[in-house]
Amino acid sequence: MTLKPIADLATPALLLDEARLDRNIARMDARMKSLGVRLRPHIKTAKSAEVYARALDGAVGVTVSTLAEADYAFERGVSDILYAVGVAPGKIERAAALRASGADLILTVDSLDGARAVAAKGEAANDKIPVVIEIDSDDHRAGVKPLSGAARGIAGFLAQSKGAHFRGLMTHAGGSYECRSVEAIRAVAEKERRAVVDTAAMLKADGIACDIVSVGSTPTATFGETFDGVSEVRVGVYMFQDLVMAGLGVCAVDDIAISVLTSVIGFQADKNWLITDGGWMALSRDRGAAAFPVDYGYGLVCDERGAPLDDLIVAACNQEHGIVARRGGGALDPSRFPIGRLLRILPNHACATASQFEAYDVVGADGAIKARYPRLRGW
Amino acid sequence: MTLKPIADLATPALLLDEARLDRNIARMDARMKSLGVRLRPHIKTAKSAEVYARALDGAVGVTVSTLAEADYAFERGVSDILYAVGVAPGKIERAAALRASGADLILTVDSLDGARAVAAKGEAANDKIPVVIEIDSDDHRAGVKPLSGAARGIAGFLAQSKGAHFRGLMTHAGGSYECRSVEAIRAVAEKERRAVVDTAAMLKADGIACDIVSVGSTPTATFGETFDGVSEVRVGVYMFQDLVMAGLGVCAVDDIAISVLTSVIGFQADKNWLITDGGWMALSRDRGAAAFPVDYGYGLVCDERGAPLDDLIVAACNQEHGIVARRGGGALDPSRFPIGRLLRILPNHACATASQFEAYDVVGADGAIKARYPRLRGW
Numbered sequence: 001m002t003l004k005p006i007a008d009l010a011t012p013a014l015l016l017d018e019a020r021l022d023r024n025i026a027r028m029d030a031r032m033k034s035l036g037v038r039l040r041p042h043i044k045t046a047k048s049a050e051v052y053a054r055a056l057d058g059a060v061g062v063t064v065s066t067l068a069e070a071d072y073a074f075e076r077g078v079s080d081i082l083y084a085v086g087v088a089p090g091k092i093e094r095a096a097a098l099r100a101s102g103a104d105l106i107l108t109v110d111s112l113d114g115a116r117a118v119a120a121k122g123e124a125a126n127d128k129i130p131v132v133i134e135i136d137s138d139d140h141r142a143g144v145k146p147l148s149g150a151a152r153g154i155a156g157f158l159a160q161s162k163g164a165h166f167r168g169l170m171t172h173a174g175g176s177y178e179c180r181s182v183e184a185i186r187a188v189a190e191k192e193r194r195a196v197v198d199t200a201a202m203l204k205a206d207g208i209a210c211d212i213v214s215v216g217s218t219p220t221a222t223f224g225e226t227f228d229g230v231s232e233v234r235v236g237v238y239m240f241q242d243l244v245m246a247g248l249g250v251c252a253v254d255d256i257a258i259s260v261l262t263s264v265i266g267f268q269a270d271k272n273w274l275i276t277d278g279g280w281m282a283l284s285r286d287r288g289a290a291a292f293p294v295d296y297g298y299g300l301v302c303d304e305r306g307a308p309l310d311d312l313i314v315a316a317c318n319q320e321h322g323i324v325a326r327r328g329g330g331a332l333d334p335s336r337f338p339i340g341r342l343l344r345i346l347p348n349h350a351c352a353t354a355s356q357f358e359a360y361d362v363v364g365a366d367g368a369i370k371a372r373y374p375r376l377r378g379w
Numbered sequence: 380m381t382l383k384p385i386a387d388l389a390t391p392a393l394l395l396d397e398a399r400l401d402r403n404i405a406r407m408d409a410r411m412k413s414l415g416v417r418l419r420p421h422i423k424t425a426k427s428a429e430v431y432a433r434a435l436d437g438a439v440g441v442t443v444s445t446l447a448e449a450d451y452a453f454e455r456g457v458s459d460i461l462y463a464v465g466v467a468p469g470k471i472e473r474a475a476a477l478r479a480s481g482a483d484l485i486l487t488v489d490s491l492d493g494a495r496a497v498a499a500k501g502e503a504a505n506d507k508i509p510v511v512i513e514i515d516s517d518d519h520r521a522g523v524k525p526l527s528g529a530a531r532g533i534a535g536f537l538a539q540s541k542g543a544h545f546r547g548l549m550t551h552a553g554g555s556y557e558c559r560s561v562e563a564i565r566a567v568a569e570k571e572r573r574a575v576v577d578t579a580a581m582l583k584a585d586g587i588a589c590d591i592v593s594v595g596s597t598p599t600a601t602f603g604e605t606f607d608g609v610s611e612v613r614v615g616v617y618m619f620q621d622l623v624m625a626g627l628g629v630c631a632v633d634d635i636a637i638s639v640l641t642s643v644i645g646f647q648a649d650k651n652w653l654i655t656d657g658g659w660m661a662l663s664r665d666r667g668a669a670a671f672p673v674d675y676g677y678g679l680v681c682d683e684r685g686a687p688l689d690d691l692i693v694a695a696c697n698q699e700h701g702i703v704a705r706r707g708g709g710a711l712d713p714s715r716f717p718i719g720r721l722l723r724i725l726p727n728h729a730c731a732t733a734s735q736f737e738a739y740d741v742v743g744a745d746g747a748i749k750a751r752y753p754r755l756r757g758w
Contacts, residue, residue: 087644141702265521285666287664340496
């Protein structure tokens with residue numbers, strides 16, 4: 001692809017700043033190496049091999065949130081794949097087929113019924129399907145309690161079963177997104193680590209070994225002080241970062257690597273609103289930053305080159321209209337924002353905003369578009 | 380396609396109940412016919428010719444929110460197309476190319492700068508590009524004020540220009556979504572109608588005719604008492620309906636024609652949560668019903684056949700996890716919700732939820748899947 005100026009893109013478009021992407025990946029890599037733990041990058045944020053391949057040097061493998069991502073990663077050369085969502089019984093057949101084609105796909109369960117369904121399918125397929133048990137480290141979502149009889153019971157069943165291979169434990173400290181200080185994130189990170197490390201020790205005393213002891217969220221990976229006993233860290237958002245991560249102190253606003261390019265299509269003088277063609281179909285409906293001291297609405301507005309503008313935010317969205325106003329109100333000079341002016345919007349939540357687009361338009365160091373990376377969608 | 384049972388679908392999947400779809404379309408058609416006004420269905424909700432074609436009998440043409448929708452509709456046989464978003468100057472070239480291929484594409488402006496950009500491109504293309512002026516009937520989004528000098532100035536410019544053909548006026552009463560009674564919606568509908576009808580009368584007195592006088596939102600189309608002076612009504616959500624429309628009294632819950640099929644993947648006994656594989660990637664992040672007396676979270680939960688269940692709602696979402704709980708709290712019997720059980724989730728906002736999927740799985744009268752309708756995406 002030849003270079004083309006940003007102004008040649010049809011709006012809305014999803015821009016990916018390559019320098020920021022590579023910097024974010026290098027920073028996390030260096031941190032994990034200094035702490036002596038390996039990454040298993042989560043590809044649910046990028047959903048693009050051209051993006052996540054940059055994060056695989058030295059990695060254990062990848063993490064996926066759907067079997068479509070697993071198929072996609074395996075077709076593109078990654079074999080070691082952890083499907084980190086409790087598997088629905090109806091999906092085990094497809095997972096087994098991917099294993100039969102050569103992928104080392106690992107499934108997740110958090111119940112005896114789930115474990116039985118996997119083991120039965122493995123036995124029927126003459127396979128020992130690798131399984132990890134999800135541990136609920138912070139009462140946030142799924143998983144069995146750390147050190148629980150449930151964890152012990154499922155691990156015992158799997159260790160004895162003919163159709164499954166018990167690999168270990170995983171947890172995700174989703175509660176870290178609700179922290180409001182680095183100290184609080186550090187405490188969640190330690191709780192996350194202890195949840196799996198202590199449960200693995202309990203199982204070891206029962207004679208059941210865990211070769212996978214997996215934790216992960218971008219905030220806890222960024223601030224956790226030790227990963228002793230952990231075999232791998234799963235992170236995805238860190239590649240792009242977003243306004244939620246900036247609100248948590250995980251990154252600076254100028255680390256955010258994706259933005260939505262929009263055009264000004266109108267001005268409402270009496271309300272001091274710019275109207276753009278970046279509505280929720282482009283930005284997503286994610287209002288993740290609303291809970292932080294600085295609420296960026298549906299996104300922080302930057303100029304065409306990416307510099308934030310005068311505290312402008314996307315105050316409201318319709319399907320194909322964004323309403324841009326000054327945060328907290330105040331006058332806008334329409335002569336600075338003529339119809340057709342390009343603006344970049346930084347996203348609240350990188351996973352949600354990126355998922356609204358079919359591809360990334362990759363911005364190189366000179367500010368021109370150097371490539372287009374397609375994204376996976378669907379399940 | 381041969382019939383297949385719902386249980387054979389991979390979850391999450393987007394179900395479309397054909398009987399409800401046809402009933403919703405027939406109801407709006409009958410109402411518009413009884414009021415003597417024609418429809419210009421908005422295809423931004425369905426984004427599928429197999430769906431919106433059912434609504435075109437007697438229609439003026441279609442409304443679109445993107446040029447991708449315009450291309451799509453023209454390729455599938457619809458010529459009269461209103462692009463109802465203020466056109467960005469960078470998009471006029473593409474619009475002119477679609478016109479050159481034979482589409483009767485009408486553009487929207489709400490500023491003199493926008494009108495000038497269209498007229499200049501029309502003149503360069505040796506075309507008179509049809510244009511409507513957007514009127515802001517309720518201070519909700521874009522448009523010039525009713526009866527304003529701005530409306531008069533833009534219309535006067537367009538009526539004289541060599542490269543544009545002034546067609547008339549359009550408005551969208553988005554404020555109707557904020558109403559909390561049928562009486563309030565009726566008042567908004569009358570304000571919406573008057574905004575364009577009175578402005579058209581003002582222009583007529585100036586010697587400028589409006590052959591298009593266009594209004595539209597599903598709530599105002601459902602409850603407006605007269606459409607005198609209006610040439611067409613633009614509506615899209617009515618085909619599917621959703622929990623926001625139910626909250627407004629526009630439809631009943633059992634009119635909602637789309638739902639997301641999900642599988643139970645876990646149970647958290649201490650919190651009375653079911654975990655499903657329907658997260659925000661499937662349901663969208665739209666919380667449109669949050670502002671109504673009944674907040675359905677991320678959606679109302681039904682059984683596999685579509686009957687609402689015990690006040691269950693999707694209380695929270697992660698990317699690929701839905702957390703289902705009783706609205707207002709309370710115990711859940713896990714024996715009723717084993718892992719693998721299928722549930723249907725009714726959406727807050729049909730446009731947003733449908734946009735998360737690549738296709739509809741169409742449920743026929745016997746409850747089996749009879750067809751798969753692809754959806755358009757992108758811009």
